[in-house]
Amino acid sequence: MIAYIARRIAGLLPVMLVVAIATFVLIHLAPGDPAGVILGPDASAEDVLKLQRQLGLDLPIPVQLARWLGRLARGDLGNSVFLHRPVTTAILERLEPTLVLTTLGTLIAVAIGIPIGILSASRHNTALDQAFSVVALLGLSIPNFLLGLLLVLVFAVWLGWLPVAGYVSLERGLGRALPYLILPSFSLGFVQSALITRITRSSMLDVLHEQYITVGRAKGLPERLVIYKHALRNAIIPTLTVVGITFAILIGGSVVIETVFNIPGLGRLIISSVLRRDYPMVQGIALFIALTYMLINLLVDILYAYVDPRIRYE
Amino acid sequence: MSERRSSLRRWRLLFRRKIAAAGAGMVLVSVLVAALAPVLASHNPLALAPADRLKPPSSAHWLGTDDVGRDIYSRVIYGARISLIVGGSVVALSTLVGLAMGLMAGFYRSLDYPIMRVMDGLMAFPGIILAIALMASLGPSLLTVIIALGVVNTPRVARLVRGSVLVLRETQYVEAAHALGQRGAWILLRHVLPNCISPLIVQSTFIFAAAILGEAALSFLGVGSPPHIPSWGNILSDARTYLHQAPWMTLAPGAAIMATILGLNLLGDGLRDLLDPKLRGVAVPADGRS
Numbered sequence: 001m002i003a004y005i006a007r008r009i010a011g012l013l014p015v016m017l018v019v020a021i022a023t024f025v026l027i028h029l030a031p032g033d034p035a036g037v038i039l040g041p042d043a044s045a046e047d048v049l050k051l052q053r054q055l056g057l058d059l060p061i062p063v064q065l066a067r068w069l070g071r072l073a074r075g076d077l078g079n080s081v082f083l084h085r086p087v088t089t090a091i092l093e094r095l096e097p098t099l100v101l102t103t104l105g106t107l108i109a110v111a112i113g114i115p116i117g118i119l120s121a122s123r124h125n126t127a128l129d130q131a132f133s134v135v136a137l138l139g140l141s142i143p144n145f146l147l148g149l150l151l152v153l154v155f156a157v158w159l160g161w162l163p164v165a166g167y168v169s170l171e172r173g174l175g176r177a178l179p180y181l182i183l184p185s186f187s188l189g190f191v192q193s194a195l196i197t198r199i200t201r202s203s204m205l206d207v208l209h210e211q212y213i214t215v216g217r218a219k220g221l222p223e224r225l226v227i228y229k230h231a232l233r234n235a236i237i238p239t240l241t242v243v244g245i246t247f248a249i250l251i252g253g254s255v256v257i258e259t260v261f262n263i264p265g266l267g268r269l270i271i272s273s274v275l276r277r278d279y280p281m282v283q284g285i286a287l288f289i290a291l292t293y294m295l296i297n298l299l300v301d302i303l304y305a306y307v308d309p310r311i312r313y314e
Numbered sequence: 315m316s317e318r319r320s321s322l323r324r325w326r327l328l329f330r331r332k333i334a335a336a337g338a339g340m341v342l343v344s345v346l347v348a349a350l351a352p353v354l355a356s357h358n359p360l361a362l363a364p365a366d367r368l369k370p371p372s373s374a375h376w377l378g379t380d381d382v383g384r385d386i387y388s389r390v391i392y393g394a395r396i397s398l399i400v401g402g403s404v405v406a407l408s409t410l411v412g413l414a415m416g417l418m419a420g421f422y423r424s425l426d427y428p429i430m431r432v433m434d435g436l437m438a439f440p441g442i443i444l445a446i447a448l449m450a451s452l453g454p455s456l457l458t459v460i461i462a463l464g465v466v467n468t469p470r471v472a473r474l475v476r477g478s479v480l481v482l483r484e485t486q487y488v489e490a491a492h493a494l495g496q497r498g499a500w501i502l503l504r505h506v507l508p509n510c511i512s513p514l515i516v517q518s519t520f521i522f523a524a525a526i527l528g529e530a531a532l533s534f535l536g537v538g539s540p541p542h543i544p545s546w547g548n549i550l551s552d553a554r555t556y557l558h559q560a561p562w563m564t565l566a567p568g569a570a571i572m573a574t575i576l577g578l579n580l581l582g583d584g585l586r587d588l589l590d591p592k593l594r595g596v597a598v599p600a601d602g603r604s
Contacts, residue, residue, distance in 0.1 A: 018435030023447065030451040137583075141576035143527045145534055146550065146568045149557060157558050252440020256531050260554070270443060271535060274450045282447065290438040 023286040034081040078280035087284035097265035102250040108189030117200025139194030148187035148260040165262040203235040244300030334584020340577025348394040357385035359392040378562040389544040396545040404525035407464030412471025420479025433469035441466040512589040519582035
């Protein structure tokens with residue numbers, strides 16, 4: 001197992017290198033550069049050149065890339081051109097809202113998706129099952145930012161129960177923070193709950209056809225025990241994959257949701273950094289997100305073996 | 315002959331499934347709306363009328379007006395064009411490139427590692443973040459939206475195709491073709507490619523939906539289609555500021571997006587039931603499982 005994990009982590013390196021080079025080249029290909037953005041459209045060409053030299057932007061791209069990769073190898077992501085502080089610090093400052101939102105979103109998705117998936121499967125082909133399936137399809141058809149806007153319209157604008165937008169740090173207490181979190185994390189979680197419902201339902205249906213389920217019922221086990229103890233344990237693997245992917249997808253989803261709700265998270269930071277051509281910042285966030293994404297996938301694979309002892313990695 | 319009969323049977327099966335048929339119908343409506351936009355629209359979608367700004371729905375403006383007095387109904391109608399153009403082009407682009415990459419990676423062992431590491435690299439981000447970065451490099455236009463979303467979806471096609479090819483490569487008929495001395499490229503195109511198509515068709519409907527959602531999200535963030543273009547995402551982006559005064563600006567394009575995506579999802583589910591019985595579980599209700 002440990003050998004497997006080590007090999008997987010080693011396998012991340014080439015992908016990370018592709019990601020690092022690709023983001024570097026991509027953002028440097030973009031027209032405009034930080035010097036031009038800082039000095040504004042009225043700056044003289046001389047001033048722009050001078051600032052470019054200061055920032056090291058006058059060097060050939062391959063040299064800049066080599067320098068950046070060299071620093072990266074030592075764990076240094078460089079400094080933000082605009083925020084005047086290390087990229088790592090800036091990322092950590094903006095991490096809380098994004099992390100809180102994606103975690104809550106995932107919890108909501110799981111809390112809605114798994115029970116409804118189980119219920120649908122155990123009442124297969126009844127009106128209840130079909131009603132849930134329709135809701136799940138609707139959920140898959142609504143973009144998260146649209147759901148966010150509609151929820152704001154109903155619960156903030158019309159009913160006035162919750163704030164329209166904004167964010168309060170958890171440091172100021174859960175009671176204060178929660179009202180600001182409900183709508184955005186529900187917008188994120190609902191769409192994913194539809195996906196989890198469908199996967200859970202279908203893998204439960206597969207398992208419920210197995211012979212050991214029939215045996216369980218034949219020997220008079222209560223239906224509840226059959227469903228939750230015997231069927232669920234075996235049906236949970238595909239769901240687990242989707243839950244893992246959910247967390248990763250929601251990192252992307254929060255980029256849009258943070259804009260809808262004016263939440264100062266990583267998503268807003270990456271958009272503003274891209275627009276300002278803050279090269280080190282964009283590269284840093286992209287690498288950070290890519291690494292998180294891949295580590296989550298690794299974690300899911302390891303969890304498999306834990307949940308399902310039949311799976312062995314060598 | 316028998317091939318044709320079986321494909322006819324498949325189509326009949328598809329339409330016997332009411333839900334898939336409903337999905338196909340909804341997609342067809344979007345296509346018709348897009349094609350007939352000049353006939354259906356009551357106003358020029360670009361015409362400004364500052365005196366009529368933020369007017370609620372009325373007989374003159376069926377779905378109200380936006381913050382610069384443009385007719386929302388006409389903009390939503392024309393928005394169908396943008397969404398379908400983006401969706402169709404992204405499917406074409408990502409399928410073409412992804413298919414080529416997947417075929418080569420799956421069939422030629424030496425190309426597998428380099429191609430798939432690049433694809434992994436592209437898939438290592440949430441799609442929206444990659445698309446935003448690409449939009450920054452390429453500049454805002456409808457074409458660049460298509461390219462960006464095409465790049466985002468290409469690895470998904472490549473992975474799917476590679477998976478099919480890896481299985482097909484080991485089949486006896488491919489082995490037989492090799493034994494007959496046929497050239498690799500010929501085997502790939504004549505014997506492997508046709509057997510990769512079914513899952514690809516299913517995937518296409520979902521990429522179509524993802525592309526429409528992607529364009530809407532990018533435009534909503536202000537990094538997608540240029541602001542004057544009447545895309546559903548752009549209308550929603552304008553609407554956000556006026557959610558309180560003019561909820562119709564949000565509701566109309568929102569309903570259009572949902573209906574189109576729902577149609578595509580239903581159609582995709584139906585096609586998957588039909589073409590890929592192994593995946594039948596992940597499908598709509600009443601899927602024939604007893």
